[in-house]
Amino acid sequence: MYISHVLSRSRSPGRGRAAGGGAGLRGMAGGAARLLLSALLAALPAAPAEPQLRFRPPAEAPVRLFTEPELARYDGQQEGQPIYLAVKGVVFDVTSGKEFYGKGAPYNALVGKDSTRGVAKMSLDPADLTHDTDSQKRN
Numbered sequence: 001m002y003i004s005h006v007l008s009r010s011r012s013p014g015r016g017r018a019a020g021g022g023a024g025l026r027g028m029a030g031g032a033a034r035l036l037l038s039a040l041l042a043a044l045p046a047a048p049a050e051p052q053l054r055f056r057p058p059a060e061a062p063v064r065l066f067t068e069p070e071l072a073r074y075d076g077q078q079e080g081q082p083i084y085l086a087v088k089g090v091v092f093d094v095t096s097g098k099e100f101y102g103k104g105a106p107y108n109a110l111v112g113k114d115s116t117r118g119v120a121k122m123s124l125d126p127a128d129l130t131h132d133t134d135s136q137k138r139n
Helices: 029-043 070-073 095-101 116-119
Strands: 007-009 016-018 082-089 091-092
Touching: 082 116
Parallel strands: none
Antiparallel strands: 007 016, 082 091
16 A cells, blocks of 8 residues: 655745645644654555556466467357457457357457457447458448
8 A cells, every 4th residue: 555645845945735735734833744744654655666467367377379260260159169369460369258159249340350440439330340441441
């Protein structure tokens, strides 16, 4: 846990007030306020030199390359097969969302191909279900 203390200078020297105009340290002698602040800050744990990650990715993530015909086999039409969706060349396993991506589901048009443009535009228009994001090429 990190706590940030910000003090701004007031017009009268030796007095501090909490940022944001709250009562904060108003009414306390400047020296006593600094002493209290120093004691509070000393009681806080020191910040780690480097932030610690809560999740560490595996040293080597498994990689599998798909051709377009291979990816097309995972379009949710066959029961028991995984369902894959690709965006910007990265393949995602969306099998757990079968009710959204499976056969007859609302977003089934996105799976089994790289649907980068369709995902970016939030479009199910067949013309948008492509990896091509260059809008200059479209008619």
